[in-house]
Amino acid sequence: MLGIEHPILLAPMDLVSGGKLAGAVTSAGGLGLIGGGYGDLDWITKEFEEAGNQAVGVGFITWSMLKQPGLLDKTLELGPKVLMLSFGDGTEAVQKARAAGVKTLWQIQRLEQAEMAIKAGVDIVVVQGQEGGGHGMDRGLTALLPAVRDLAGPDQVIVAAGGIADGRGLAAALMLGADGVMMGTRFWASNEAVGPDAAKRQLVDSKGDDTIRSKVFDVVRGLDWPWHFSGRVVANKFARKWHNNIEALQENADAQREVYEASDPQDYATRVLIAGEALDLIDAIESAEQIVDKTVSQAAALLKNGANFLAR
Known part of the structure; x- marks a missing residue:
C-alpha cells in the first residue's frame, strides 16, 4: 500500500x-x-x-x-x-x-x-x-x-x-x-x-518503571485535552508532587504554570519528558x-x- x-x-x-x-x-x-x-x-x-x-x-x-x-x-x-x-x-x-x-x-x-x-x-x-x-x-x-x-x-x-x-x-x-x-x-x-541532547540522554538513562500516565502536564501547560486521554511521561519531581492531587493543581494552575514556565527548558525535574514503557529497551x-x-x-x-x- x-x-x-x-x-x-x-x-x-x-x-x-x-x-x-x-x-x-x-x-x-x-x-x-x-x-x-x-x-x-x-x-x-x-x-x-x-x-x-x-x-x-x-x-x-x-x-x-x-x-x-x-x-x-x-x-x-x-x-x-x-x-x-x-x-x-x-x-x-x-x-x-x-x-x-x-x-x-x-x-x-x-x-x-x-x-x-x-x-x-x-x-x-x-x-x-x-x-x-x-x-x-x-x-x-x-x-x-x-x-x-x-x-x-x-x-x-x-x-x-x-x-x-x-x-x-x-x-x-x-x-x-x-x-x-x-x-x-x-x-x-x-x-x-x-x-536537546539532554532529553535524549535522559531517555537512555530512564526505565519503563519510571513512567506514569498522568494529567499533570496537560493541566499545568493549559492544554485542553479531553479528560479520557492521559499522557505517559517520565515521572519527575513536579509530576510526583501533583499526580495524585490533580484537583489541587487545577485550583493553583496559574501559579504553578508560572513555576513551570520559569524553569529551564532542559530541567527535566520540572519540565515534561514524554516517553513510553519501551525505555527499558533503549540503551543508546x-x-x-x-x-x-x-x-x-x-x-x-x-x-x-x-x-x-x-x-x-
Whole structure:
C-alpha cells in the first residue's frame, strides 16, 4: 500500500518528529511522519522542507486540528504521502485526504473507535496500547490488537503502536495481527530527532518503571485535552508532587504554570519528558537508519526461527 521496504512507521511526535527524522526513516526503508501535533503550520511547512526529496507523511492531534479551519487544506497542499489522525473524529479529514489522493491512518485505543475509523474508510488503523509514550488511554496492546484484527477482518491494514522499540516487538505485533508497527520513543532517542541532547540522554538513562500516565502536564501547560486521554511521561519531581492531587493543581494552575514556565527548558525535574514503557529497551542514541536496520534484522531472525517452537 505504501510502497515501503520495511513495515516500520515513525510516530508523528509533536515537535520531535521533524523533517530530518522523518526523511531519515523513509530513507532507511520505512515511512517517516512529521509531528503536526496541535497544528503550527509554519513549523510543519519548514519541516517538510527539511525532509528534502524524501516522501513523508504528517500526523495531527485531531481535536486541535479541527479547531483551525483551513489547516488541513493547507497541509494537504504540501503533498504528504499519508495523513495520520489521532484523538478525535477524523471522518471529515479522511474524506478530504482521500479526495486529494492521500492515504490515511487513524489511531485508536478502543474497539468502538476502530469501528468509527473503518466506517470512515480509513486506509490504515493504528492500534495504540497504553504502553506508548504521550497521550493515549488504558488498554494494553497485546489484547487490543488481535481484537481489532478480529473486528476489522483480514483485508484491513493495521499498524501496532505502544511499547515497541526493537525487532521482538515487531515480530510479536505481526503474530498478534498487525501488518507493521509504529515506533515513537525509540526514534525520540535518535540523532535526527528534534530536541536537546539532554532529553535524549535522559531517555537512555530512564526505565519503563519510571513512567506514569498522568494529567499533570496537560493541566499545568493549559492544554485542553479531553479528560479520557492521559499522557505517559517520565515521572519527575513536579509530576510526583501533583499526580495524585490533580484537583489541587487545577485550583493553583496559574501559579504553578508560572513555576513551570520559569524553569529551564532542559530541567527535566520540572519540565515534561514524554516517553513510553519501551525505555527499558533503549540503551543508546543511534541514527534512524541503525534503528530501522536493527529492528528488521532482529524481527527477521525471530520469525525465521519460529518453527523451533513447534514439537517435531
